[in-house]
Amino acid sequence: MANLIVYEIHTCNAGAWKIDSIFDDREFAVQEAERMARTQRYSEVRAVEESFDEATQRNTTRTIFRAARDEPAKRVDRSEEALAGLRKARRPKPPPKKSVAGQIISRTFVFAVIVAAGLGMIYFVNSLF
Amino acid sequence: MSVDIEAKERRLVQRLLIYWRELAPDNVLPSRASVKPQEIGDIWHFCFTLDIGSVAAVFGHVGDAHVAHLGFDLAGKPVAAAHKGTLLGGALDRLDDVLLRRIPITRQGTFPGADGMPVPYRSILLPLADDGSEINGILGAANCRLPEFK
Numbered sequence: 001m002a003n004l005i006v007y008e009i010h011t012c013n014a015g016a017w018k019i020d021s022i023f024d025d026r027e028f029a030v031q032e033a034e035r036m037a038r039t040q041r042y043s044e045v046r047a048v049e050e051s052f053d054e055a056t057q058r059n060t061t062r063t064i065f066r067a068a069r070d071e072p073a074k075r076v077d078r079s080e081e082a083l084a085g086l087r088k089a090r091r092p093k094p095p096p097k098k099s100v101a102g103q104i105i106s107r108t109f110v111f112a113v114i115v116a117a118g119l120g121m122i123y124f125v126n127s128l129f
Numbered sequence: 130m131s132v133d134i135e136a137k138e139r140r141l142v143q144r145l146l147i148y149w150r151e152l153a154p155d156n157v158l159p160s161r162a163s164v165k166p167q168e169i170g171d172i173w174h175f176c177f178t179l180d181i182g183s184v185a186a187v188f189g190h191v192g193d194a195h196v197a198h199l200g201f202d203l204a205g206k207p208v209a210a211a212h213k214g215t216l217l218g219g220a221l222d223r224l225d226d227v228l229l230r231r232i233p234i235t236r237q238g239t240f241p242g243a244d245g246m247p248v249p250y251r252s253i254l255l256p257l258a259d260d261g262s263e264i265n266g267i268l269g270a271a272n273c274r275l276p277e278f279k
Contacts, residue, residue: 023234023235028143
């Protein structure tokens, strides 16, 4: 089963987004989005990749270019995006931080267990003689 | 070399898209009368127009390159005369989408050449409306690597 991919340019003016045009060529779509952004005619321009997986019947949308008026345009590089996703997925979760009171209680408990074990050992040794 | 040809095909589509955008202020579709062949220049040979009526869409202008490629002129003929598996047939593949979504759609694909080998092409369809809203025309272009399109 194949993935169907199209690229859409979306424009925003006065807070309202609209689909401006559709391409089946990623580079062409990004080039045109860049050109439109340079005209300063739109408050925002973005190019998005719409992917439809026939096997899973799932639709995926991903922004591949974005620009806002008076801000530098940004191509969203595919490899950068993938790496960022991987890093996020691989990053181990930090252990939950204990409160100060929790730390005191747990340390006291460990100390008590050690003392009890020591006393138990002394009692055992004394009971042998 | 193939990169140059691909860039040339893309430029044709891009130039027509830019021209159409200049005719169309925000949220208003350009009229059929606003399309001026003399302004479009050399790429007019690769262009075609459709008149969208209440019954069927028919070809208006069909560029010289397409007439030379087909061996006849489709002007005045219904769009169904551009068969699937031909350059114009492929270019019109997303006509229904353009009429429904009212936005430009570009397409690249292949059609079988005279020798049976697939010939890559690139095309675009642009909606036109004499009242700025209801689509009653299409400006399109398509080109490929065959000699008549050079």
